Amino acid sequence: MSKGIDLNDIKRRMDGALAAFKNDIASLRTGRASANVLDPVMVEAYGSRVPLNQVANITVPEPRMLGVSIWDRQMVGAVDRAIRESNLGLNPIIDGQNLRIPLPELNEERRRSLVKVAHDYAEKSKVAIRHVRRDGMDALKKAEKDGVVGQDESRSLSEKVQKITDDMISDVDRLLADKEKEIMQV
Incomplete structure (x- = not known):
């Protein structure tokens, strides 16, 4: 000093x-699936807004698909809504307690x-x-x-x-x- x-x-x-x-x-997607794409998503959970990765696991099962495994069944709707409202242009598909998110062509x-x-x-x-x-x-x-x-x-x-x-x-x-x-x- x-x-x-x-x-x-x-x-x-x-x-x-x-x-x-x-x-x-890093969170901006470029056609390849990356779990970082969902980093800016905040979910309304338990009375406050928390990052998505605090209520679910995010995986990349295929090159153009993301998988989100939600820990609490009651949070599925909130997570789905948060992803849709995040202005990322993603439309999740609900599959029980999991979400599949296909990444469209840019x-x-x-x-x-x-x-x-x-x-x-x-x-x-x-x-x-x-x-x-x-x-x-x-x-x-x-x-x-x-x-x-x-x-x-x-x-x-x-x-x-x-x-x-x-x-x-x-x-x-x-x-x-x-x-x-x-x-x-x-």
């Missing part, structure tokens, strides 16, 4: 925003809408990274004002914070470009 600012903490917080972005784009329009969602995720991640940068810069200004660091050291540290920020933003852009190419690939 330098006087007034902890660069490792700033990097750790920015890494957290990047990890959240990676998790978000058409051009659906691919473009998934790319827009990926761009939204990227923008949220960039905003989070910039908030961490702002916090770091504010801490630097306060440390400089309080006389903890000098002007030269403050300028040097602010350049390091900006370099970390630029690296993180370029990582987000690179991941977004890769995901966009993957989504648009027919």
